[in-house]
Amino acid sequence: GAFEAACAPWSLARAAEIAGVRADQLASFAELYARSNPAVIRCGWGPERNRNGGGAVAAILALPAIAGKFGVRGGGYTMSNSRAFGVDTAGAIAADDPEVRTINMNQLGRALAPATAPPIAVLYVYGSNPLATLPDQNLVRAGLAREDLFTVVHEQVLTDTARYADVVLPATTFLEHDELRASYGAIVMTHSRAVVAPVGESRPNYQVFAELCERVGLARADDPCTPDDLRTAVLAGSGLAHHEAALDETGIASLPGGGIQMVDILPATADGKIHLCPEALLRETEGALHQFRADPATAAYPLALISPATAKQISSMFGQLDRRPTALLVHPDDAAPRQLVDGDRVRVFNELGEVVCRVRVTDEVRPGVAALPKGLWSHHTENGATANALCPDSLADLGGGATFNDARVQVERLGAHTL
Template sequence: MTALPARDVLLTCPLDCPDACRLKVTLTRGEDSQERMTKLTGDPAHPITRGFACAKTVHYPARANHPERPLYPLKRLNAKTEAPVWGRVSWDEALDDIAARLRQVLDTRGPQGLLRYNYAGTMGLMEGTHVHALFRALGAPELDETICATAGSEAWAMGYGTRYAVDPRDVAHARLIVLWGINSLSTNSHLTPHLTAARKAGARIIAVDPYRNRTAAYADEHLKLKPGTDAALALGVMHELFAHGWTDAEYIAEATVGIEDVQQAAAEWTPARTAEVTGLDADVIRAFAQAIGTTRPTYIRVGYGMTRHEHGGTNLRAVTLLPALTGDWRHRGGGCALSASGAFKLNRTRLGGAHLIRPDTPHVNMNEYARALHPEAGLGATVIYNCNPAVVAPDAGRVRAGLQRGDLLVVVLEQAMTETAQLADYVLPATTFAEHPDLYTSYGHHFLGYNHAELAAPGEARPNSWVMQQLARRLGVTEPSVYWTVDDLLAEVLNSGHPHLAGITPERLKAEGSVPLSLPDLFLPYAHGAETPSGKVQLSPAPQHREPRAALNAEYPVRLLTPPAHHFLNSTYGVLENLNRAEGSEPCVLVHPQDAQAYGLQDAGYARLESEIGAVRRRVKVTDAAQPGTAVVEGTWWGLSAPDGTSINELTAQTLTDLGGGSTFHNTRIRLVPVEG
């Protein structure tokens, strides 16, 4: 049998992950002459990706070729409260009707009657960011994209201003590595070779996390602190740094301001008090502080997990200030990493129509989508792209109820028939990252990526940007930036004049595909200060530990954590049964043996998890990976994969973080009730 012709192309992964991998994708031409993705791995020549892709994205071809992928515009033929019945329509029919209904909403309710809902289903600047320009040109409310990163971003900005990070290739120089609030082996897998190289050179690795996950098992030591007590532990470490003279006085004097405030706050956090709050042994805290205080360089990789609490911004800020006390910012491989995104000095003044946002434009926090969808809020239409809010948004039960309103136009641009798509009036088929051109930054390294459209779009799938421009024409939008091509975008954003972009032109980016920023060989962004108003690292106001308002009590005695699963990336891969099977075929709740005994739960049996917001049913896994008083459900499973058809976010509230208006998914308090049979 003659082998079908195939070719390999290099493309940047579009998904919400710090690695922003450069992928080697095999395209094979079928007997129908249509090329399709048939294999995916990492680009072996890329210094970050280094020839491997993560355990989930290697399966992207199955997602792109899924038999249930929407390939033609679909119109709902029945009520959204019923199982969907779809009719295939032409693009002109769909766009004409959608535009007419949007015009009616704009004329009768004003721009505030229309809301976009989006997040990071693609990180491409064209299909993920610039497509917002239509809604800004129409004067629609601004969606604050807060579900993941804003608590951490604001916390970092308070201390350091611009978000810079230790280059992952410098991590091998560290001699102490602290992985704090991040399951990096699952969510930042291309950091792992650098961790291993550091370990082979003598580094010690400590994981700080409320439960034992893959990264905690990989580490040399695991500090299993109580959820939400990260600031207390950081203050306890600071106490020991000051008490033993383990601070860098020269760095503090030159590069920081507010040291007296931090010293005063840390003075109260003796090892004994820190132990009482965090649940860690006082001697463990002393040893941890000594390791940080006496080991140069120390590298701390923080994750967003510690921000998913009411006081989550402060949690992260407290941890990120530690390298400013020890002077680790002066050393190669030392310091801290949250996001490298600040190094990409693009010209963003008109990206996504940013220049069209007026001072009086109303804002909607995306964590409060359930509230925005309530009839009294006045929405008449919502357009959803790059996101699956029926599964991922807080208070998901009320989100679903809002999307089912008969008087609300719901338009979903999608590559898969998600649970959100199944609640739409129209599903518009979207292209994948191999089927449209786009530009990508990274928040884990310092390479710009460009993708050519290597595949013809299957069926009638179209890029998000095409859909928005077609609607804009029908709505009479004249703002030029709405109609940018990718070439227009490249010319605009690369024209910032910043040294980090020196020598990077659209032509070079298109030719090379992945281009490093023009940074010095030794990039130590905070070695002498920070990009704050003072020019120094802002230590004041000192972070404080605060107990959550949603305190555990007799009615709700257990804290629920919902961290990422190894084989999932948010809800992107929920359509693939092989990845569901790899995670155990259905979502499980990890419960400590003490809690299982206290609440009458059996291993492999079922429990009802009840919060103030809602209830779900999950299979129980009794394990000491959890800790007493804490339950863990890994992964944003589609509700369709759960035994009761519900998303775990049926339990989570619209409560916001102290900084940045972020999500508080780990703040949920529940009770565990055994389910018979």
């Protein structure tokens, strides 16, 4: 079939060469996975953040089907359980959906350009720090700097994005408001209550949005307004009203266990079967679901720049707490031909921009790879730019995903060696 044909060109040797692992290690993994029962694959978010991201995740998802890992407890595939409860927030919204444009935030810089027709005149930011987290940082910065863009940022701290706001609205933290949350990993829902009163004039999202609706004439008499009313409406609209007692008593609601994938938990396909080459994905990729697109590295920009998470932050959250400068990590094999030593000031650059920082030479990264943590703020580098200034805003092959891991750069020393 189509999937078998897509797999045919991929020998162990070719896969190992492109992946940068030894062929014998790849063979050992395949053997171990094939022989292990039960075996489960938990896919993270990193594999999708490149030009081949959608096809890569689809291929990973195919492994347990091909290897026969479904149908037993503890076997199969998982990624996130946040949708396990099937929460539908539409029950808390009395009004019909408004007619709006949908803009992919991974290309916010493009969308904020004056040439956008019609141009975006108002930007409301909440729960996000786009200047620190989105690709093509310089383009995002240029958009935020537009004099004719009215920007409102609802935030807990003065982020890099908030510094471009016309109005900053203080936001509550999780300690100051009630929250109904579906879990990221476990199959539970939690309702946490506020433990302190809101500080100053800070308000939660729902209160700000509710008051905005009133001010502009969109509020309706039957809109749920209090946290408890919102919870009741959401649970009722999701067929989960029977969990209210547990949430009131313990703050936790759990789904009954016992489900086994491909026994009593089936794919949401028309026939309840796994499709290795789904028609919808083939249409979206114009038939190129499993067609590999080569590494974008060039002679001018040969190093892959990655932005791994740091234990000091959650994405860009808490970036205000650490004011120390961050160093670029490079492997000794890449440092030597560039005459770099620990502590040197360097310029990391490509056609999108540049970052000026110090360098740390280490074997923590592989040859051909440089690393700067994700979520950095402007105070973490000398020129205020971070890794996202070097990340393209091109999209992955499926789902409009970001391609942070496709950043390719060059590194050069600035001035004399640091003593």
